[in-house]
Amino acid sequence: xxxxxxxxxxxxxxxxxxEPSGGGQGRRRRxxxxxxxxxxxxxxxVVVPLPENNIKRRKVEGFDTNTDLKRPKTCENTSxxxxxxxxxxxxxxxxxxxxxxxxxKEGSRFGLTVVCxxxxxxxxxxxxxxxxxxxxxxxxxxxxxxxxxDGHGCSHVAMxxxxxxxEIVKEEVKNCEKSIEWKxxxxxxxxRMDKDVTEWSNCASSSNCRCELQTPQCDAxxxxxxxxxxxxxxxVVSNCGDSRAVLCRNGVAIPLSxxxxxxxPDELKRIEDAGGRVIYWDGARxxxxxxxxxxxxxxxxxxxxxxEPEVTITERTAEDECLILASDGxxxxxxxxxxxxxxxxxxxxxxxxxxxxxxxSVLNVARGESSDKACSxxxxxxxxxxxxxxxxxxxxxxxxxxRRSL
Amino acid sequence: xxxxxxxxxxxxxxxxxxxxxxxxxxxxxKFLLSTMLLDxxxxxxxxxxxxxxxxxxxxxxxxxxxxxxxxxxHLQELISAVNNNNNGGNEHNDDVNMIELIERVVQxxxxxxxxxxxxxxxxxxxxxxxxxxxxxxxxxLWIGGWRPTLAIHLLYSKxxxxxEAKLGDLIRGITTGDLGDLSPDQIKRxxxxxxxxxxxxxxxxxxxxxxxxxxxxxxxxxxxxMVSEMxxxxxxxxxxxxxxxxxxxxxxxxxxxxxxxxxHMADDLRxxxxxxxxxxxxxxxxxxxxxxxAELHLRLHxxxxxxxxxxx
Numbered sequence: 001x002x003x004x005x006x007x008x009x010x011x012x013x014x015x016x017x018x019e020p021s022g023g024g025q026g027r028r029r030r031x032x033x034x035x036x037x038x039x040x041x042x043x044x045x046v047v048v049p050l051p052e053n054n055i056k057r058r059k060v061e062g063f064d065t066n067t068d069l070k071r072p073k074t075c076e077n078t079s080x081x082x083x084x085x086x087x088x089x090x091x092x093x094x095x096x097x098x099x100x101x102x103x104x105k106e107g108s109r110f111g112l113t114v115v116c117x118x119x120x121x122x123x124x125x126x127x128x129x130x131x132x133x134x135x136x137x138x139x140x141x142x143x144x145x146x147x148x149x150d151g152h153g154c155s156h157v158a159m160x161x162x163x164x165x166x167e168i169v170k171e172e173v174k175n176c177e178k179s180i181e182w183k184x185x186x187x188x189x190x191x192r193m194d195k196d197v198t199e200w201s202n203c204a205s206s207s208n209c210r211c212e213l214q215t216p217q218c219d220a221x222x223x224x225x226x227x228x229x230x231x232x233x234x235x236v237v238s239n240c241g242d243s244r245a246v247l248c249r250n251g252v253a254i255p256l257s258x259x260x261x262x263x264x265p266d267e268l269k270r271i272e273d274a275g276g277r278v279i280y281w282d283g284a285r286x287x288x289x290x291x292x293x294x295x296x297x298x299x300x301x302x303x304x305x306x307x308e309p310e311v312t313i314t315e316r317t318a319e320d321e322c323l324i325l326a327s328d329g330x331x332x333x334x335x336x337x338x339x340x341x342x343x344x345x346x347x348x349x350x351x352x353x354x355x356x357x358x359x360x361s362v363l364n365v366a367r368g369e370s371s372d373k374a375c376s377x378x379x380x381x382x383x384x385x386x387x388x389x390x391x392x393x394x395x396x397x398x399x400x401x402x403r404r405s406l
Numbered sequence: 407x408x409x410x411x412x413x414x415x416x417x418x419x420x421x422x423x424x425x426x427x428x429x430x431x432x433x434x435x436k437f438l439l440s441t442m443l444l445d446x447x448x449x450x451x452x453x454x455x456x457x458x459x460x461x462x463x464x465x466x467x468x469x470x471x472x473x474x475x476x477x478x479x480h481l482q483e484l485i486s487a488v489n490n491n492n493n494g495g496n497e498h499n500d501d502v503n504m505i506e507l508i509e510r511v512v513q514x515x516x517x518x519x520x521x522x523x524x525x526x527x528x529x530x531x532x533x534x535x536x537x538x539x540x541x542x543x544x545x546x547l548w549i550g551g552w553r554p555t556l557a558i559h560l561l562y563s564k565x566x567x568x569x570e571a572k573l574g575d576l577i578r579g580i581t582t583g584d585l586g587d588l589s590p591d592q593i594k595r596x597x598x599x600x601x602x603x604x605x606x607x608x609x610x611x612x613x614x615x616x617x618x619x620x621x622x623x624x625x626x627x628x629x630x631x632m633v634s635e636m637x638x639x640x641x642x643x644x645x646x647x648x649x650x651x652x653x654x655x656x657x658x659x660x661x662x663x664x665x666x667x668x669x670h671m672a673d674d675l676r677x678x679x680x681x682x683x684x685x686x687x688x689x690x691x692x693x694x695x696x697x698x699x700a701e702l703h704l705r706l707h708x709x710x711x712x713x714x715x716x717x718x
Contacts, residue, residue, distance in 0.1 A: 113590070113593070115593065115597045116597055116600055116601055116604075117562075118559065118562065120555075120604050122601065342577055345577045345578065346577065346579075349577070349578060349579040376590060377579075377590075380590045380593060381576065381577065383593065384565070384566075384569055384586075384588065384593065385569065385570075385573070387562050387565070387566055388565065388566030388567070388569045388570050388586075389566065389570075390563075390566070
């Protein structure tokens with residue numbers, strides 16, 4: 001699994017974490033940025049280019065190691081070199097990240113980038129939890145969790161989602177008696193997440209966030225959530241708000257979520273039926289305030305703005321190339337098709353795009369290893385493209401490689 | 407690029423031309439201070455002008471005009487460096503030459519801030535609304551100069567233009583070496599720098615708020631009332647009190663000191679941010695960045711001057 005993430009947060013907070021399942025609670029919050037490269041060898045640190053016949057075996061072995069996920073592990077060789085190649089300035093935090101956050105699990109290859117961009121506050125967050133839980137079925141399949149959260153008003157709801165959502169989903173999956181009813185499970189998870197946020201805001205006595213948890217400002221804080229749970233044969237996307245998941249299948253961009261905009265006819269009707277109004281004030285806004293019709297948080301806009309996700313379940317095929325999850329910082333300026341073709345070309349590219357003679361970038365990835373970097377390259381290139389096109393928002397891009405894993 | 411000299415002082419992009427700096431006291435104080443206080447400010451300016459005559463650059467304005475000329479020359483050198491680089495040639499020599507050029511350009515910025523700092527020590531108040539700048543540039547100022555995060559936005563914009571120009575190559579993995587080709591590590595460090603700079607900007611903005619609010623602090627209100635009372639008494643034929651004039655001067659001096667400190671800090675942050683950006687970039691990227699900075703600065707200055715000359 002190849003992961004790259006640039007997440008920077010104000011003083012000490014983290015907007016993105018990458019970690020495997022089980023490591024949950026005690027995670028560090030001080031990681032500021034990371035560029036991770038994981039390879040799927042649960043029990044060893046050896047670089048192996050994930051051959052098909054190894055996958056099953058690791059699936060079995062892999063889970064045994066979940067118990068010690070909290071323990072520091074080192075990355076395999078290539079990731080070491082790539083990590084070392086990054087900013088020398090950030091070495092300390094990187095080290096911490098490496099040992100605590102980077103774990104090697106099978107089956108998840110991804111790259112992610114979070115940048116503040118042309119905004120003055122970072123309110124986006126990304127969570128990646130490879131093998132965050134297993135199905136209850138006899139095959140006991142590994143599930144991977146990917147979430148992008150775009151906060152508004154303040155960053156604390158997005159941060160909470162980043163910290164908690166996968167844990168809630170995991171609990172709900174475990175509660176499923178037999179086969180998982182994904183729609184029900186995800187709707188319930190989102191609803192619980194929303195309650196968590198509300199309770200937390202009510203109880204928390206102090207906070208260092210911008211809103212200072214003072215009502216009424218605090219009630220006006222919320223976050224989008226687009227969550228993809230990837231199983232061996234399915235992609236389950238749950239969405240609330242205007243972040244988006246797009247599947248790249250054989251070069252074709254297939255949106256797996258539909259943005260919740262207040263002027264979407266069915267959403268407009270739902271809001272008006274609930275007694276709310278959509279007012280055009282710098283675009284369509286619920287009560288003239290919020291430019292999306294569903295979100296986690298945003299208590300003062302309930303019941304017009306709801307935390308109920310729309311869930312799509314997509315069967316995976318051999319033609320699937322990658323999944324792109326991103327905040328509107330990307331989608332506002334880059335179309336699904338362009339994003340898809342950029343990501344696809346990065347994945348297919350045999351050459352590693354890396355600037356020559358870049359200081360502190362001793363990146364020298366051999367050809368054979370280049371595909372591991374492809375997701376990172378795709379996420380960074382899409383981010384740069386969004387910045388180039390004058391995106392005015394934070395930009396968060398997560399690219400998940402879906403090839404080979406089926 | 408680590409050989410770049412340590413920072414002296416700071417503030418760069420934006421400036422105006424006005425031949426007579428001793429006129430027009432800062433208008434912001436008009437509503438708050440009595441005529442007498444304004445007179446005092448004017449006197450301060452006169453004193454400064456007299457002092458200035460004893461040093462080589464009679465006004466900061468003169469210094470600025472010659473500095474702009476030098477920046478223009480540097481811009482041409484930077485452009486040639488990029489052209490040479492594009493025409494191939496010895497990569498190592500190119501790098502060495504570019505590093506040397508970048509150092510000289512950065513030293514030129516340092517020289518600017520050093521001089522500015524000297525003038526700030528003499529008269530911080532008038533440096534706050536620099537008269538060498540046009541109204542256009544003035545409108546975009548932050549604590550007497552360009553906003554430090556502008557450096558990041560400048561970088562993103564130039565990088566974006568270069569990225570879109572060669573997007574096809576970059577997707578195919580062909581390196582371009584310019585600002586469109588920022589590596590993941592560079593993006594990460596720029597993002598870190600941006601967050602840090604925004605934070606430091608906010609700290610200074612808060613500080614500015616404190617200083618500005620102190621115009622109506624107890625001592626100022628008390629003093630303005632005292633002086634007003636005195637003036638009323640004078641009208642009625644009473645005695646003027648010489649002691650209070652001293653007090654006025656003393657009180658204003660304190661404000662000036664706070665303003666001066668703030669200017670130094672803001673200038674420091676500007677130069678620091680500029681250098682930090684250069685540090686992140688490769689030599690050729692650094693040259694591209696300095697070109698963009700010089701072009702924006704020089705053109706904005708010209709546009710502003712032209713605009714001032716137009717009948718409004």
